Amino acid sequence: MSDLVWSRDGGDWPNRQASAFVEAAGIRWHVQRMGQGPPLLLLHGTGAATHSWRGLMPILAQQFTVVAPDLPGHGFTQPLLAHRLSLPAMASDVGGLLRALDVKPEIAVGHSAGAAILARMCLDGKIAPQLLVSLNGAFMPFGGVANQLISPLTQLLVMNPLVPRLFAWQASNPAAVERLIANTGSTVDAAGIALYRKLVRSPAHVAAALQMMANWRLQPLLHDLPRLTTNLLLVAAGNDRSISPDVARQVREICPQAAIEHLPGLGHLAHEEQPSRIADLITTYAARTSPAVSRSTGL
Known part of the structure; x- marks a missing residue:
């Protein structure tokens, strides 16, 4: 149980050659970059890292220049001060x-909290893409009493420096990580489970x-969403136990220009379960909305 060090822990990292x-923004970022074509940005969600794109990124790189960072404090990117890990501050720092x-993404793809950051x-x-793709985007707060309790409770946990080490210690049990992934509604292969286990064994992560x-x-984001003019694709997995598929419908009520694609049988990590299917969706919608992508792909 220790913090991640690239020279020690990065040897088997997916797409390591990229x-x-x-x-930038006062910290050292781990970034993966591959492919040629219109620039496409991938942004993972809370608790994940670039490993989450291990299957999707090489497929997209056949038609795009794909850029994917580890968010601050996640994976191999250095942490920020706690107050910088807010939605507006992280949006500014990724910018x-x-x-x-020197990347101006034509297409921006975010998973869970990553989609909210991109919005x-x-x-x-900070960015002006032709298309924003939300993969099970975390746009809605928890409702009712949960919304009043979760954030203050999390703040109390963060104030105790022993809590991250306790979480990391519990992750030494492989079954604990398997349960964590199963609770997302997704089925992830053994290699993926091992990578998540590596992450959650790091107290800093x-x-x-x-x-x-x-x-x-x-x-504040929900208040401002009606001003969003970017073409928006909301991908909602039917078996997602982390973000209700109904969130996509609620977001479209705010952003009527949004399109929704439902993925029955997949969970919160749908892009890890079926990366080819997600890549097809992204490429199809990108070609419809971006002249540069349409010329590049011939679609």
Whole structure:
């Protein structure tokens, strides 16, 4: 149980040949970049890392220049101060990374909390993609009493420095990580389980995930979503136990221009379960909305 170090823990990291480290927004980022074509940004969700794109990224790289960072404190990217792990601050810092990379994504794809960060970036003028793809996007806060309790409880957990180490210690039991993944409604292969286990055995990674949860405020984003002019695709997995598929319908009520694609039988990690299916959706909608992608793909 220790924090992740690339020289020790990155030897078996998926798509390792595409990895680099970049200084931006005051921290050192782990970024993966591969392929040729219109630029496409992938942004993972809370508690994940670039490993989540291990199957999807090489497929998209056949038609796009794909860029995927580890979010601050996640995977192999350095952590930020706790207050910087809020939605607007992370949107700003990812924007700083893109400026350092000189990347202006034509397509932006986010999973869970990553989709909310990308929407915030669009609204704040940090990016101007032709298409925003939300994979089981975390746009809605927990309802009722849960919404009043979860954030304060998470803040109390984050204040105790022993809590991330306790989570990491519990992850030494392989069954604990298998249960964690099963609770998302997804079926992930053994290699994927091993990668998640590596992540959650890192106290720094766990602390970043908890700090994100403690700082997560979605009401300002929901207030601003009607101003979103970017083409929006909402992908909703029918077996998602983390984000209700009904969230996509609620978001479309706010953003009538949005399209919804339902994926029966898949869970919260649908892009890990069936990366080819997700890649087809992204490419099809990208070709409809982006002239550059249409020319590149011939669709």
